[in-house]
Amino acid sequence: MRLAVTYDVSDDTNxxxxxxxxxxxxxxxxxxxxELDVSKSERVELEDELEGHIEPADGDRIRLYRLCExxxxxxxxxxxxxxxxxxxxx
Numbered sequence: 001m002r003l004a005v006t007y008d009v010s011d012d013t014n015x016x017x018x019x020x021x022x023x024x025x026x027x028x029x030x031x032x033x034x035e036l037d038v039s040k041s042e043r044v045e046l047e048d049e050l051e052g053h054i055e056p057a058d059g060d061r062i063r064l065y066r067l068c069e070x071x072x073x074x075x076x077x078x079x080x081x082x083x084x085x086x087x088x089x090x
Contacts (some may be wrong), residue, residue, distance in 0.1 A: 001024075001037070001039070001040070001066055001067075002035065002036070002037055002038075002042065002066070002072055003035070003036045003037075003038060003043070003064050003065060003066055004033065004035055004064075004065040004067055005022055005026075005031055005033070005034045005035075005036060005062065005063070005064050005065070006033050006062070006063050006065075007022075007032045007054075007062040007063075008032060008049075008058075008059075008060065008061045008062075009019040009053070009054055009060045009061075010055075010058050010059060011055065011058065012061075014053050014055065014060065014080070015055060016078065017053040018050060018053045018054065018062065021046070021049050021053065022034040022036070022046075022050075023051060025038055025042065025046055026038070027065060033060075037089065043064075050062050056089060059062070
């Protein structure tokens with residue numbers, strides 16, 4: 001399944017952990033946005049791991065959006081190409 005994942009994490013260390021976790025599963029698209037292709041079991045593992053990297057009491061938030069096939073086909077990129085994996089250093 002294809003997911004779009006966004007995150008807003010206040011602590012630098014936790015934000016780095018979220019970023020590193022997400023990059024193991026998919027591609028960084030822009031600042032706090034990743035696009036992932038995962039199985040159902042990988043999604044459960046991912047959610048469990050991400051939950052351990054955030055502090056909801058501090059306002060941290062991660063949202064996962066499932067992208068259906070029709071949504072994927074209707075995706076349009078405007079502007080510059082997404083950066084490569086090496087250009088984002090946190």
